Amino acid sequence: MEPGDSTKQARAAAQLRKGVLEYCVLALMRDRPRYGVELLHALEDSGALATSQGTVYPLLSRLRRDDLVTTTWQESASGPPRRYYALTDSGRAALDEFARVWPGFRNTVDSFLTTPHPSTGDLA
């Protein structure tokens, strides 16, 4: 698709997703229950977090296994029934915890990228 940068950019982005995806999925469920493909599309629309079904469904299984979400089947007007995922109290707590940790993490990475790291020898 994008010529040239597809490989390297994909590599960097792929590594980045690790761990963050879980909490972004939880964040998507914050306001209302969502179903698998809906989450997939929301991630795809975000651009930087686009992923595949092979990533999302195992992730959702883990969230259910760890009691971070509960699921309910629901009929669809057209198409097969959908499994809707909703946050549990534990899930909401995990999301809050992540929201608390994220800013510090984000700023740390920012500083690593921007700050010219002087020298460690001076102060020691």
Next chain:
Amino acid sequence: MEPGDSTKQARAAAQLRKGVLEYCVLALMRDRPRYGVELLHALEDSGALATSQGTVYPLLSRLRRDDLVTTTWQESASGPPRRYYALTDSGRAALDEFARVWPGFRNTVDSFLTTPHPSTGDLA
């Protein structure tokens, strides 16, 4: 140490580190070569990216395997010799690539955490 949040915060932070650590280490080498323990201390001082030798050395081995860094042994005034890691052209390119991708990723996660995601059904 910190009572209560140690487990959950540690879990969230641990997942976060994945993938980002590699590029923060590269960023540390941007200005001058560094050796293993020096990198370890720099990460520890940053707070959010504190890790252990068991993480850093395998990471450095991978960077060397992928030709992102080159290493040179150097005598130490006191203690065993140090292996200094320096960026190669590929390493610098990978770091630049990450620096290009990171802001978009960071903003995406920020928006997932802050934006009240309305509904996908309305617009469809």
Next chain:
DNA sequence: CCGGGTTCCATGCGATGCAAGGTACCTGAT
């Protein structure tokens, strides 16, 4: 000679992203 500090490294486990493959439901055209 021996304990402690510093520096390097390898092994093994658990968790994760992801490509690939598979099943089932519905609709509309042939």
Next chain:
DNA sequence: ATCAGGTACCTTGCATCGCATGGAACCCGG
């Protein structure tokens, strides 16, 4: 009735990565 195509769900297997653990080598001072 049959078949193609879109939607939706899920599993399996591989590669990778963070990290705890354990270990080796070097130097110094007692």
